[in-house]
Amino acid sequence: MTTTQAPARANRYDTYLAVVRKACASPAGRNALRDGLPDDFRNPWPMYRHLRCHGTIPCPPDRDSELPFLLIAALYAAHDAPNPTTTAHAEIRPRPSMPWRNLGWSYRAAVSRGTVTARRAEDDLNSLTQLTLPGLYQALPRVVGQLRSQGASVEWAVLLKDLTRWQRHRADVCTAWARAFYDHDPRSGK
Numbered sequence: 003m004t005t006t007q008a009p010a011r012a013n014r015y016d017t018y019l020a021v022v023r024k025a026c027a028s029p030a031g032r033n034a035l036r037d038g039l040p041d042d043f044r045n046p047w048p049m050y051r052h053l054r055c056h057g058t059i060p061c062p063p064d065r066d067s068e069l070p071f072l073l074i075a076a077l078y079a080a081h082d083a084p085n086p087t088t089t090a091h092a093e094i095r096p097r098p099s100m101p102w103r104n105l106g107w108s109y110r111a112a113v114s115r116g117t118v119t120a121r122r123a124e125d126d127l128n129s130l131t132q133l134t135l136p137g138l139y140q141a142l143p144r145v146v147g148q149l150r151s152q153g154a155s156v157e158w159a160v161l162l163k164d165l166t167r168w169q170r171h172r173a174d175v176c177t178a179w180a181r182a183f184y185d186h187d188p189r190s191g192k
Contacts, residue, residue: 014060015159016099021057022075026083028052035079039143043072061166070165073139078158081150099159105130105145106182108154117152127183131176135168
């Protein structure tokens, strides 16, 4: 793979998150995305209505392929989207995602803040690595809710990339999470 292909691939997740942010800029859009979680994405039409008018879901149009994209949109809307009724919407250009800021990095941040013990974070992260993809989808709303309540950031584009790679490259994703959790310099071992 050439180096010109890698940024384009990584950029597709950041580009999708820009679509999600635009969809969350209205109360109806934010609510429609957030409401996908309790509905378990059985009826994605309300989410489509708000996502598709701002861009596209960059995957084949089948449930298995688009589920990680819908899940991340719903989690972002539930945890990080600014409230459109109280927030002035200047066009904010978010920084590009940083590939080492994965779930391991998020857990390390929670430990560094003192909001969770290292042992608990390690156990939680290890449990996640043992899950099948459907089990991971089921666990992530709780995990993300805990991390965000503990003040730890979640790098949405990186989490999305990890979810789309889980079926074929789970060992690589788990190794990256472990490295990010155990390495004190988050950029070492990129």
